[in-house]
Amino acid sequence: KQEVTQIPAALSVPEGENLVLNCSFTDSAIYNLQWFRQDPGKGLTSLLLIQSSQREQTSGRLNASLDKSSGRSTLYIAASQPGDSATYLCAVPAGANNLFFGTGTRLTVIP
Amino acid sequence: NAGVMQNPRHLVRRRGQEARLRCSPMKGHSHVYWYRQLPEEGLKFMVYLQKENIIDESGMPKERFSAEFPKEGPSILRIQQVVRGDSAAYFCASSPPVAGGTDTQYFGPGTRLTVL
Numbered sequence: 753k754q755e756v757t758q759i760p761a762a763l764s765v766p767e768g769e770n771l772v773l774n775c776s777f778t779d780s781a782i783y784n785l786q787w788f789r790q791d792p793g794k795g796l797t798s799l800l801l802i803q804s805s806q807r808e809q810t811s812g813r814l815n816a817s818l819d820k821s822s823g824r825s826t827l828y829i830a831a832s833q834p835g836d837s838a839t840y841l842c843a844v845p846a847g848a849n850n851l852f853f854g855t856g857t858r859l860t861v862i863p
Numbered sequence: 864n865a866g867v868m869q870n871p872r873h874l875v876r877r878r879g880q881e882a883r884l885r886c887s888p889m890k891g892h893s894h895v896y897w898y899r900q901l902p903e904e905g906l907k908f909m910v911y912l913q914k915e916n917i918i919d920e921s922g923m924p925k926e927r928f929s930a931e932f933p934k935e936g937p938s939i940l941r942i943q944q945v946v947r948g949d950s951a952a953y954f955c956a957s958s959p960p961v962a963g964g965t966d967t968q969y970f971g972p973g974t975r976l977t978v979l
């Protein structure tokens with residue numbers, strides 16, 4: 753049974769710092785992994801999708817890596833800004849095309 | 864191209880009433896997914912539908928919950944005889960008909976259901 757864990761559960765950093773969010777999964781038979789952002793009271797925004805054949809994906813200040821063999825993915829955020837404050841979720845495919853979500857990391861970037 | 868639309872955004876019901884949540888997928892998307900986020904918990908898959916078909920309902924509670932995605936119109940998640948434990952945010956997502964499910968899912972803003 754798939755389990756997806758995100759550490760830390762919450763993180764506060766001063767503006768400008770680089771930071772890393774972690775996601776671990778128990779079943780490595782996945783064909784992709786996605787990182788989402790959720791703002792309070794809002795829906796989810798897809799940030800990055802990494803296919804199993806890729807090791808990393810980059811979008812602006814975000815870089816996500818995937819290591820299937822160790823069951824881990826990281827989301828690196830460079831030069832953090834207050835606008836980055838949100839909950840970050842990783843998700844892997846499960847069943848017939850649905851997503852299995854991690855527990856989330858609540859990020860606060862302090863001005 | 865409008866994103867995934869959900870309505871209502873907020874819904875208040877008393878115990879025993881029915882709740883109907885609507886989701887209009889992005890244009891060109893024929894796959895719809897419903898997820899539930901209970902307070903202080905992660906998102907949990909409920910049901911996956913294509914037009915007029917339920918593909919996977921393994922996450923749906925066995926009673927009181929049903930979903931449909933008719934040929935015309937939005938997808939509907941229906942909760943009969945609501946209880947306080949149904950209070951949650953319900954999110955809909957859609958994706959295009961890509962084989963193998965390698966495409967991303969696009970999420971709506973959610974419907975926040977409060978049961979009094």
